[in-house]
Amino acid sequence: METMIDILSIALNSGLFAALFCFLFIFQLRDSKEREKKLVSAIDALLEGLKGISAVDEKCESIVQEVKIIREYCKDNKALSGEARKSMSIKKVRERKV
Numbered sequence: 001m002e003t004m005i006d007i008l009s010i011a012l013n014s015g016l017f018a019a020l021f022c023f024l025f026i027f028q029l030r031d032s033k034e035r036e037k038k039l040v041s042a043i044d045a046l047l048e049g050l051k052g053i054s055a056v057d058e059k060c061e062s063i064v065q066e067v068k069i070i071r072e073y074c075k076d077n078k079a080l081s082g083e084a085r086k087s088m089s090i091k092k093v094r095e096r097k098v
Contacts, residue, residue: 004026011019 007022007026008019011022
């Protein structure tokens, strides 16, 4: 803070436009620090949101794997009647596939 006062006093001795330039320059530096803090907090919030999306992506991937297992099982056992297919649980399908 002391150095800023020294810079402004030198600028005042050099003229009004030099003082105005230094004032605006210092103001811009302070403003950019505040803006940077806001941007960092916004980026952190977005990263937290992406963590939730990756969890959903993992769940979807497991569902896709289950559907693939069921499709393969159904292709292998097309002779089953409609009632037999309905009674098959995913657990039974997994047990037979493994």
